Amino acid sequence: MCATTFVWILSGLPAFAGDPAVGGGKEPPAKLELFAKEGWYKEQEGKEQEFVGILSKVNLKGKVGFGRMNPYRLEMEADGKKTVREVYVPGKPEILDPYVGKKIKLIGKPVDMDLEGRKYAEIWPARLEVVADKAKNAKEVRSQRGDAEVRLIKIIARANWPYGSTNPDGPREGHTLVLRSAAELVAATPFKNRDALPEVVEKQATAELATMLKVDGIDWKKQMLTVVTAGVKGTGGFSVDIASIGVGDKMLTVTWKLNTPKGAVTQAFTHPGQVVLVEQVEGKAKFVQEAGKGAKGPRDVDPSKSPARPADPSDLPAQPAVRFDSPARPASDGEEKPAQKTRELKIIGQTPTRVGAGSATIRSAKELAAATGEKDEDAASARLAKALKVESIDWAKQMIIVVSGGVQRTGGYSVTVNKLEVGDKVLTVHWKLNTPKPGQPVTQAITHPAQTILVERFEGEVRFDPAPPKGKGLGRE
Numbered sequence: 001m002c003a004t005t006f007v008w009i010l011s012g013l014p015a016f017a018g019d020p021a022v023g024g025g026k027e028p029p030a031k032l033e034l035f036a037k038e039g040w041y042k043e044q045e046g047k048e049q050e051f052v053g054i055l056s057k058v059n060l061k062g063k064v065g066f067g068r069m070n071p072y073r074l075e076m077e078a079d080g081k082k083t084v085r086e087v088y089v090p091g092k093p094e095i096l097d098p099y100v101g102k103k104i105k106l107i108g109k110p111v112d113m114d115l116e117g118r119k120y121a122e123i124w125p126a127r128l129e130v131v132a133d134k135a136k137n138a139k140e141v142r143s144q145r146g147d148a149e150v151r152l153i154k155i156i157a158r159a160n161w162p163y164g165s166t167n168p169d170g171p172r173e174g175h176t177l178v179l180r181s182a183a184e185l186v187a188a189t190p191f192k193n194r195d196a197l198p199e200v201v202e203k204q205a206t207a208e209l210a211t212m213l214k215v216d217g218i219d220w221k222k223q224m225l226t227v228v229t230a231g232v233k234g235t236g237g238f239s240v241d242i243a244s245i246g247v248g249d250k251m252l253t254v255t256w257k258l259n260t261p262k263g264a265v266t267q268a269f270t271h272p273g274q275v276v277l278v279e280q281v282e283g284k285a286k287f288v289q290e291a292g293k294g295a296k297g298p299r300d301v302d303p304s305k306s307p308a309r310p311a312d313p314s315d316l317p318a319q320p321a322v323r324f325d326s327p328a329r330p331a332s333d334g335e336e337k338p339a340q341k342t343r344e345l346k347i348i349g350q351t352p353t354r355v356g357a358g359s360a361t362i363r364s365a366k367e368l369a370a371a372t373g374e375k376d377e378d379a380a381s382a383r384l385a386k387a388l389k390v391e392s393i394d395w396a397k398q399m400i401i402v403v404s405g406g407v408q409r410t411g412g413y414s415v416t417v418n419k420l421e422v423g424d425k426v427l428t429v430h431w432k433l434n435t436p437k438p439g440q441p442v443t444q445a446i447t448h449p450a451q452t453i454l455v456e457r458f459e460g461e462v463r464f465d466p467a468p469p470k471g472k473g474l475g476r477e
Contacts, residue, residue, distance in 0.1 A: 028098035028130075034089075034108075036126035044124055046109040051076060051085065051123055052131060056157065057100045059216050068120055072096050074106060080239075080262060085110070088122045096128070101154050103131040119391065153245045156223070156277045157213040159396050161240075162459060163189045164229040164271030166425065174231035174273070176287045178252065180224045180280060182206050188227075208364050211377070212396045213277050224280045228256045228287060229273030237261025238272040243290060245278055252283045257290040267343050268422055342423035345455045348398065349388035352414065354450035355402045359468035362400040363457065365393075371402075388454050399457045404450045405433040406469030411443030412436030415451040425460045 035041045053076035072087035087106065089095050108125035165171065179185045182202035186192050191205040209225065210217050218225070230240050243255045258272070355362070356371035365377035374380040381393050384400070393400070405415045412435070419430040433449065436442050 030130045030132075032099075032128040034095070034125045034127050041109070041124055041126060044109055044111065046111070048107055048109055048126060051106045051108065051110075053077070053103070054158075055087070055096060055099050055102060055104050056214065057097070058214070068115060068122075070120075070122065072100075074104075074123060080237075080259075084121075086120060086122045088124050099128065099130070101156050105129045105131050151247050153247060153278045153281060155242070155245065156279075157215050158242065158274060158276040159209075159212040159214070161227050161229055161273035161275040162212070162396070162457065164232075164273045166232060166269040166271045166459065168232055168234075168269050170232075172232040174229040174271075175227065176229075176254070176285070177227040178224060178285045179227065181220050182218075185209065185225065204366065207366055209275070211365050213275070215277065218277065220280075222280050223277055225275055225277060226254055226285075227273060227275045228254065229271055230258045231271065233270050233272065235261060236266030236268060236270050237263075238270060240272045240274040242274050242276050245276070247281050247283060250283050252281060252285040254285060254287045255290055256287065269425070342421050345420035345422060345427065345458065347417065347420065347453050347455055349390045349454040350417065351384075351387040351389075351452050352450065353384070353387045353452055354404065354448055355384065355400065355452050358402075358404045359464055360402045361462045362402065364395050368400065384452070388452070390454060393454065395457075397457050398454055400452060400454060401429060401462065402450060402452050403429060403431045403464065404448070404468055406448070408447045408449060410436065411445065411447050412440055413447060413449040415449050417451050417453055420453075420455060422458065422460075427458045427460060427462045429462065429464045431464065431466075 051074055053074045056073045056075060057071050058073065059071075068086070068088075070086035070088055071093050072089060074085050074087055076083050076085070087096065088111070105128070106123055106125045107127050107129070108123045111120075111122045111124050113120050113122070164175070177188055179188060182205060183198070186198070186201050186205045189205060191201050191208075194201045194204070196204075206218050206220075226242065226245060228240050228242055230238060238261060239259045241257050241259065243257060245255075246253045256274075355368070360371065362368050362371060365381045368384065369375065369377040369380045372380050381395075385391065385393050401417075401420075403415050403417055405413055414434045415431060416434060417429060417431045421428045421430065431451070
C-alpha cells in the first residue's frame with residue numbers, strides 16, 4: 001500500500017476545482033472536499049471519524065530525505081489531554097494554507113504506520129469543515145463591556161508561558177502582557193538578567209519563544225505576543241486558554257479562561273499561563289476572563305493592575321540558576337525537621353549518551369545545540385530524541401538532565417539515576433556511579449560515563465545528590 005502511494009505522490013495530482021486561494025485576505029470556504037473520492041482513500045481500512053482541533057503547518061523548505069513529509073498538523077484536546085496527528089495531503093502541500101490557525105473538523109480515517117524506522121500517526125482526510133466559534137463570528141463579535149463591534153485577530157500559534165513565578169511566598173497574582181518588540185520580551189522574562197549585548201539577548205529570547213510556539217520565527221514588525229497567566233496555584237492541573245483577541249474602538253480585547261483540575265494532579269506549586277502569537281496591532285488592552293471549567297463566571301481583569309505593557313516588568317522572576325551541589329544541610333540532633341511534601345518526576349526516556357562536558361540541565365533546543373556544538377537546533381533535538389527512543393522532545397513541556405560520572409581511567413563505569421524528587425521548590429536528582437566489579441575485564445582507555453534523561457519540565461532549582469564531579473581531571477575531584 002505504501003509503495004503504491006509513493007508512486008502516486010510522484011505522479012502528481014490535478015488541481016481541485018474547489019481549492020481555496022492561498023492568501024488574498026479572504027475567508028476560505030467553510031467546507032472543503034478533499035480525498036473522499038480517491039481510490040486509495042476508499043481502499044484504506046478503517047472507519048471514518050471526526051477530528052476536531054487547531055490546524056498548524058511546519059516549514060519543510062530545504063528538508064530532504066526518505067519517509068513522509070507532511071506539512072500540516074492537527075492539534076486536538078480532549079479531557080485535558082492533547083494529541084497531535086499529521087494530516088496527509090499528497091501532492092497538495094498548500095491546499096490547507098487558508099485554514100492554518102483555525103479550528104476545523106476533519107472527517108477522515110486514522111492511519112498509523114511505521115516507515116523507515118519512524119512511526120507516523122496520520123489523518124487521511126475526506127473533507128474539512130470550519131468549526132464556528134459560538135457568539136464570536138467576526139461580524140457579530142462584540143466586546144464583553146459595551147456595544148462596540150470588534151474585529152477578531154487570527155491566533156497564529158500558542159504555547160504555555162513558562163516564565164511565571166511559582167514562589168508561594170512572593171507575588172501570587174497573574175500577569176497580562178502585550179509584547180510588541182524583542183526588547184519588551186526580554187524585559188518581561190529572565191533573559192533580562194543575561195550578561196550580553198542587548199541585540200544578542202533579544203535574538204536569543206525571540207528564538208526560544210519561536211521554538212516554544214513551533215514557528216520559524218517572530219516578525220516583530222508584523223507580529224506581537226499576548227500573554228495571560230493565572231497566578232500561583234497550590235497544585236498542577238490548571239491551564240489558561242486565550243479564547244479570542246479582538247480590536248475595536250481603539251481597544252484590544254483579550255478573552256481568556258482558567259480551567260481547573262480534574263482527577264489526579266501534581267502536588268506542587270504551579271503558575272499556569274499561555275502566550276499566543278498574533279498580528280501586530282495598536283491600542284490599549286483589556287483582558288476579560290470567561291467562565292472556565294469550575295469558574296464562577298466572567299469578570300474583567302483590571303488593566304491598571306495587569307498592564308498590557310508593564311512599566312516595570314522586574315516583578316517577573318528570573319529563571320532560577322542551576323546549582324550542582326548537595327541538598328540542603330539536614331537538621332542536627334535536637335532540631336525539629338520541618339515536614340515537606342515531595343513527589344517524584346517520571347523519567348520519560350534515558351540514554352548513556354553524554355551531552356556536553358559535565359552535569360547540566362537543558363531546557364531548550366538552543367541550549368542543547370550549544371552543549372553539543374551543533375549549528376542546527378532541530379537536528380540536535382532529533383538526534384537526541386532518537387538516542388532517548390522517543391519520537392520528539394517537546395521543549396515547552398519537557399527538559400533534559402545530564403548526570404556526569406566524571407572522567408575515569410578505564411571502562412566498566414556507568415551512571416544510574418535512582419530517583420527524581422521534587423520538594424520545597426527544588427528538584428533533587430539522586431544518582432550513583434557504578435564501578436567495575438573486581439576482576440571484571442574493562443577497556444583500558446579514558447572514559448566519561450554519563451546518563452542523559454528526558455523528564456517533564458521543571459522551572460525550579462536543580463540539585464544533584466551526591467554532588468557531581470568538578471573539573472576535567474581524572475576521577476572524582
